[in-house]
Amino acid sequence: MMFALMNRKSAAILILIVLLIAGLNYQLIPYNKDEVLVIETPAEPRGLDPATNYETAGGNIIHNIYETLISYNGSSTTDLKPVLCTIIPTPENGLISPDGINYTFIIRQDVKFHNGDTLTAEDVRYSFERVVRMRQSPSWMIMDRYNPERKKWEWTYWHNHSYDDLDDNFTVMTDSEVDDYNERVDAHNSRPEVINNTMRKWTYAVKDWTVRFKLDAPYSPFLFVLTHTVGSIVNKRTVEAHGGIKEGQKNDWMNEHTVGTGPWKLKKWEPDRTKLTIERFDDYWGENAKLKEVIFLTVHQQTTRIIDLQMGFTDVAYVPTPSLDEVRGKEGIIVDEGAMRLAGYFIAFNCEDSIFSDVRLRQACTLAFDYDVMLNVIYNGLGQRYVGPWVHGMYGYNESIEVWEQDIAAAKDLVQDYKSDNPGSIEVALMYTSSEISSLLAQLFRSNCDEIGIDVTLQLLSWPTLLELTDKGDFDCTLLGWLADFPHPDGNAPTVMSEQKGHSNNAWYENQKVDAWLLEAVQTNNETRRLELYHLVQNQVKRDCPYLWTLQPNVPAVYRDWVKNYVEANNPFLGRYYADVYKEK
């Protein structure tokens, strides 16, 4: 008979088998190991190629597998240390030329890649060449630079022009190699105006254990840019053996495999992307990692992550700020609330083509917002107020600048003043995407604006739709966030630059003084003047209110008490460095 009738005996046998499976599973298979750290996160990495990756989950893993020329000391975001070079270039030690154009890096010797190859200066040069020629999402950090003649952000394509003015002591590429590069550029380039413009170009001279970068014009954030994972050094031989560099295209092999020099190497990444394992690299040039492996598990459901943490199935779990009360005080669980992140959240007002083109309304909304409720209720006190476009911990942030405070009376006065010139009701729409915090912030904004006579409609949109409308300028105001790609103001500057309207300048803000200050700051070698300029920008932007700066949130760390050094191993910009983490039960 096709459908068997289950009698009581069959049912009992089946139940026994199920219980046996359950029982044996935990008796025979471990669910926690001392030398292995298990971390549960809600998002899986999208790829592991440093030249392509531009998201947090993958970036954190790349940071542990690959290494850059320079990085930050411990939890500092301003104090640099050499990693794959031996000394930080400075004007004082002569490795930055007095005109701020030549940066020379002396490459560390006896560094092994994970496949046993030795790091060479050519690997360094090649790593940057592939970023430029592949032209993927994070490449803008390497190539998107000012054109001093045109005073605009321009796309710059790496072009090997000439080495005539390079130091004779440097051995450069042969003429045929130079011709080859030029041919490739000319064959691919569909924008002849790019070649003809005098935009910034880099040229590389490679000699033994030295790599020199020659910029077209001084660029003060250059060293900070190199700390991002986009500046990771890859093994040229391995990459060339697996697809090499294709103009404007990704490398599929590099997206799923790694070839770094860091204390960890990739052990396995499951095809379904739920589990990624890195293992200790025992031939690491520096101090070996304390743990044997780190396993990253993708678990979208927050409740499941919390259950796993409480039962010890995972050592670390991501718990968003509004849900921290579910784990606070639980036995064996530590909730660290203090890790600052170089990110800022804000509401962007459309300063060009909406009712918010009038600064009075922008200031009114900024004064009406209840910052105390935002900080203490929505964010559970985990974060700090800030005045953009820079954030705390970033070079150039003026710590003495005062934040806006709620002042309903002043806000109402501004609205009345506006209405005296523009009678009628004030109705605006706030765009936001779905997340618990975004929803709460949107509702708070609506409530506060209602109090001063501004009627706010909330629009919940998908991320691509929100981006599209923001770029087109087809909105009133929108809730957004910004994560620093490198801890220098120049990374955040596009948010307030006129030429970035419809792109990174989400508020369509325009102020020529601000543009001029930013241009001067990036080119000057005078550090005092540079800081002064960044402070001027901050003050001006605060007055103009193109953005309502909400919060620079902390990133809580939630982990089992047997995990040691977890908080200390964090850098607010780079993320967690797992080599320093260990377990002690």
Place this chain on the structure above:
Amino acid sequence: MKLFEFIVRRLLLLIPVLIGLSLVTFAISHLIPANPGKAWAGEKATPEVIEQVEDEYHLNDPLHMQYFYYMSDLLQGDLGDSPTTNRPVREDIESYFPATFELTLVAMTIVVLVGIPLGIFSAVKRNKLPDHLIRLFSLMGSSMPIFWLGLLLQMAFSFYPGIVFGIPLFPPKGRIGAFVDAPDRITGLYIVDSVLTLNGEALLSSLAHIILPAVTLSFAILGIIMRITRSSMLDVMNKEYIKTARAKGLSYNEVIQKHAVKNAMIPTVTILGMSFGGLLGGAVLTETIFAWPGMGTYSLQAIQHLDFPAIMGFTLLIGFVYVIANLVVDIMYAYLDPRIRLGG
């Protein structure tokens, strides 16, 4: 031969179905007012990089040309690349679909082994206590939100045993233990591959991990199947031929097993087939709660990111699965009731 012709005819019908499905899905997904190029490239990507992404995915081409490019690639077996996973959609489906298939298979096995017998039993014991209890149970299954049930099972069989006894009964999530390597891939079904590769550890771990999500997933369909089976059985048991069989001296159990059940199965088989096809499209809630890496998870992610190639890929897959499921159901009709001739 008639069966063979029937199958061939139905398979040929698959082509216009899939074309229609692709057309409708393509149109609807592109009606959303958004150009996902910037979202895929990264918010801070330069205009040139965004343009590069748009060129790669033909986002700025006229809609009909975009559809043409897509169908041209599809005819060569290329479902495109997902900008979200940075992999070919075909590879993504090869990764995620076996997980859903395996979970669905186990869930449906539970439904068949538990739901049908209980439905039959309920009909046989009509208006007695077992009938009332079973009907109550089926009502619970149909009305209980699946995400709530999943969390409940996690708490009851994983969390609380872990707190009380120091060890859970069943794992709360995942397809396999964190410290167990997935078995070497042959079919993509962990349980099957574990057996084929004689990997005892992977077999034990994957069996333990599938129980809670499969029970969760089976619950909603369980209720429906029990009620359909009961209703169908009651209808059959009132037929004249049943009374005749009893009058001829056959025992009650023989009458039920040999005559009533088979005839009562047609509606049940229909629901089973449709449910199987539906579940293969991915059970988002169950997969999310139990961190099961299946098509539900994949499709949700694709929709959230407006990942057109992935959306098209899984929609076509679902369409294909539904047609095949319907075909299997129709073939089973002929087995259950010889009076039904395939194709008329």
